[in-house]
Amino acid sequence: MTSPASTAPPARTPAGQAREKILATAFRLFYAQGLRAAGIDTIIAESGVAKATFYKYFPAKDDLILAYLEKVDGVWTGQLHAAAEAAGPDPAAQLVGLFDALTTACRRDGYRGCAFINAAAESAAGTRIHDRTVAHKQEVRAWIRGLAERAGAQDPDRLARSLTLLLDGGLASGVLDGDPAAASAAGDAAAELVAASLRRTP
Template identity: 90%
Template sequence: MTPTAAPGKQAARTPAGQAREKILATAFRLFYAQGLRAAGIDTIIAESGVAKATFYKYFPAKDDLILAYLEKVDGVWTGQLHAAADAAGSDPADRLVGLFDALTSACRRDGYRGCAFINAAAESASGTRVHERTAAHKENVRTWIRGLAEEAGAPDPDQLARSLTLVLDGGLASGVLDADPAAAIAARDTAAQLVAASLGHTAAPGN
């Protein structure tokens, strides 16, 4: 994620442009593995190998770092959802089901701890910047899914989008609680049934 410094006199120093990325990469790993509050600033500074002054130059408060972390997670997870939908083809109904393949892949990764946004919401008070960012992410995902539902011809795209995002979030949570990737497969099958029912189709087994 962070380019390796070239050997030479400046190898021991981290260029200014890379310092922020080193901090963010370390926070990305620790926040997800340990939780937002358990991962302390001193630990992040020590493991990222930057000076304390450098850290506070880029992130004056811990919440600033948490928001940057969530922004990065948003880009990664949203990209995975879109890629999974794209892989399912051009039909909007297939894309609505195909996006759940991103969930299957996520649940099978080592160190999987569920949805970073759900975890962050559980650790932040309502009305704070962090909590608002988690809510915004969920709303953006739901809006995208609603657009696909509308393209697919769902008579009530709002309801279908809400149902599918609830299944998606449930699959994310169940994947870590059950420690079983089968939860993601079940979520995909449920999504296929919801889409088929909404569109008046019959869902094929394992679709």
């Protein structure tokens, strides 16, 4: 026999908090289940909002996915910058230090890889969602290129591309292997790449 509490409908979310509640629910479900597997009806039910309220803020599912990716961008970019800054003011040290964010991410409960790589795999080239994933990766690479340039790298473009490939590879390996040690290996490889890029031949 079930208790009355177990059959009660979920409490309605106040209108002023509805958008953030929808987005927080989507953030959790999209990352855990995938963009297509997490259905609108489930997100509405778990958010505790009316269907009309949901569509007021997100007329189409793609609008919600883009808002989710924007939120992920803010979180992940913030973690990368914080890890870099924690390594000190030296740009070369920051290029290596940013990989600490990768190590932390891979050790997190429920880790399922890079949300942007996952989104790209579920979206067709030329769509708004795919374009947003590409833009995110370009922004990260541009930031790393700036650090490489300030560090005095011989070829900042090449170093930035190499480091972002390592970063993305570590994000993927962390979920495929289920071994956070992949992130440490990526960080070690990054240190070698940075050192080599700064080495001057006589």
